[in-house]
Amino acid sequence: MSRALKNTSRSLTGVFLFLAFAIGFSTRALCQDGTSGSPRVPEPSKTEAILLSVDALSQAAAYAPDKPIAGRLEFVGSTLMQSLATMWAEDFAKIHPEVSSKIDCQGSEESFKKFSDASATIALLSREVTPEELTQWSKDVKKNLIAIDVGYDILSIIVHKDNPLRALAWNPKTNSPMSLSNDKTIEKWGDLGIDGPLSDKPLTHVLIVPSHGLRSVAERFLNLKDRPKAITIEKENQLDIVDAVAATPEAIAVVSANRAMADSVRALAIGVDGQRIVSPRNSQAVNLGYPLLRNLNAVVALDDNGKLPPVVEEWARFILSRAGQETLIKDGFVPLDRSDIAVQQDRLGWETLK
Known part of the structure; x- marks a missing residue:
């Protein structure tokens, strides 16, 4: 297991770039992991550019x-x-x-x-x-x-901009937000609590080609080892992955957070303990326990x-x-x-x- 994942509460030493934190959260997917109680959901904030001092x-x-x-x-x-x-x-x-x-x-x-x-x-x-x-x-x-x-490198799980999903719950047993605590297999978007036309559609996982280090990391965070029937497609680079997700309503992918700023995709927040919901765009993401590193x-x-x-x-x-x-x-x-x-x-x- 990555040392970064074992120590996600380490202090954020920062990122020298402008980070935007402007996201609304839905508790629907978070309730799928079996946690009790209602997660504390922060109010959406205005986009705020934060330049952290070196x-x-x-x-x-x-x-x-x-x-x-x-x-x-x-x-x-x-x-x-x-x-x-x-x-x-x-x-x-x-x-x-x-x-x-x-x-x-x-x-x-x-x-x-x-x-x-x-x-x-x-x-x-x-x-x-x-x-x-x-x-x-x-x-x-x-x-x-x-x-x-x-x-x-901070990573983001991204979906199409019109996907109603806002957040996923982190499962510490599998070190993945794509594994439900009731052992139910995630195949369709409805398994993540999504209603409407998308609910019956299978997830399409957009992966980078195997020669890149992101491939094995994405497979782990998307829990593809335990989901052998998952639909996957491959792209040559992260920009192509973002474009594919933007063009595919049922798509999901893992990319570097600084590649996930396009308005055509949504970076999902992660519920880390049934209470805190942390966006990868939050300047204090690592300090708050954001686990996708x-x-x-x-x-x-x-x-x-x-x-x-x-x-x-x-x-x-x-x-x-x-x-x-x-x-x-x-x-x-x-x-x-x-x-x-x-x-x-x-x-x-x-x-x-x-």
């Missing part, structure tokens, strides 16, 4: 390199993280002008195959890497690999001496520093907090973060 966001230490570094970095993997990799590379090069970078991001699930003979390859994955995967990949590429978290991972390789190549180690120090985490914030992601960073330092064998 000073209040990143708890990382300042970046203070000991000396200039030179070398070449190669980034592979997540298409979602491609712009982030570009921003990191540009910011890193401003401090270390003798470092060059190549960015070739074609999907998270292809990343480990692209570890080249050059030791300075960094694989970016928009999902958590399991210990079993890391062990197998290390054998496949004949290198000792280390996976670290670099941040988080995914880890953003970077995988690096040790050299023959069991150490990180100097240019890779210095890059890791940079992205785990305040400067690197602020770059992540600017690209619309949630940064690591101080305890998260300490865990990554330990994985890398560091005592303190410079």
Whole structure:
């Protein structure tokens, strides 16, 4: 299970972007999970643009390199993280002008195959890497690999704008809002309490192609493993997913929250404890227990001496520093907090973060 899901009450260290919170809630779907009592439903608020100060966001230490570094970095993997990799590379090069970078991001699930003979390859994955995967990949590429978290991505479950559903209830037993506590299978929209013409129509799940890290995350949150009869269609990228949901009244999908701002789709709120209903567009979503998060991972390789190549180690120090985490914030992601960073330092064998 993702560490982000185990710790959804962690303080929101923030997102450096404008977040809109303007959503009305329906308790109908929330009552389907068997919780007793009436959920407390907040009144819809006016759209409010909130710009969170970077000073209040990143708890990382300042970046203070000991000396200039030179070398070449190669980034592979997540298409979602491609712009982030570009921003990191540009910011890193401003401090270390003798470092060059190549960015070739074609999907998270292809990343480990692209570890080249050059030791300075960094694989970016928009999902958590399991210990079993890391062990197998290390054998496949004949290198000792280390996976670290670099941040988080807030996700949204989206439906067509005319879908009357406003919220889903989180089921902690299955870690999914698409699993009812009475074990009833969700096949049609009526199973989620929807009346009218949509009630007899089956849900159409719009998924990204398997080469992307979002695929396995979406399958988990939509509980497709326990719903083998579910209708699914595939799209090449998140923008195409949003367009497909906008054009299909019975569609449902999982996308990054910052991709779910279109007026043609609705981002569903999540009822987290039978009382609180949290929108992914709420600037305090994570702090309020919003559970739809995914880890953003970077995988690096040790050299023959069991150490990180100097240019890779210095890059890791940079992205785990305040400067690197602020770059992540600017690209619309949630940064690591101080305890998260300490865990990554330990994985890398560091005592303190410079």
